[in-house]
Amino acid sequence: MHNELKITDMQTLESNKKITEETTNPISLDLPDFTTDSYKDAYSRINAIVIEGEQEAHDNYISIATLIPNELEELTKLARMEMKHKKGFTACGRNLGVVADMEFAKKFFSKLHGNFQVALEKGNLTTCLLIQAILIEAFAISAYNVYIRVADPFAKKITEGVVKDEYLHLNYGQEWLKENLSTCKEELMEANKVNLPLIKKMLDEVADDASVLAMDREELMEEFMIAYQDTLMEIGLDNREIARMAMAAIV
């Protein structure tokens, strides 16, 4: 009698678990059809953005190393990871039979790229780190976290590996800014005011294509804000300062 009850309880538990997994695990919910023309068309731009983003991230870490020569080894490691990411995402496009629209992607990054180059020339390390290691990495983390939930199995596996590295990159910028906060706060705020609105624009620009890939705009924004605010908190900014910085996105 006692035993029987136990078995029944276990069965109920098992079937509850199954229902919960099926309804709360987005991966087992509807995935988009990866073979349609509309999917491939949107993917040709998104894939290009990611490939270009990884290439520019590589170049940016190499450039940042010229401003902190004693960090050359660490920054070279990060740059190498970016090239691996680029290869991975190139394979994702190839796997779906998509040709990446690299011209579109270059334009997509051009403003932010320009701001990074100006900061680099002036030796504004804080601005360079904010653009690459905070804003771009948080953007990548938000995009990859959302993409993992709706990606084809091949791309999902690659993106899961990549996003782990991106947290390391975000962390790199975070730790440097934390250590130097007393001297870099003003430049950090100013650079954020100029560059966070660009990230917001880029997100708006990619939203329609992302939705074809079943990636939700609100979800992307939410994931970005989590990574961004978390980092600012770890850097040592208070609630008011973080709110002020985040507000730059809505003006």
Ligand code: PL3
């Ligand atoms: C830094 O390591 C990489 C920077 C890449 C920036 C990527 C931004 C991506 C926005 C597009 C959202 C779609 C993601 C889909 C992934 C294939």
Ligand code: FE2
């Ligand atoms: Fe990367």
Ligand code: FE2
């Ligand atoms: Fe990165």
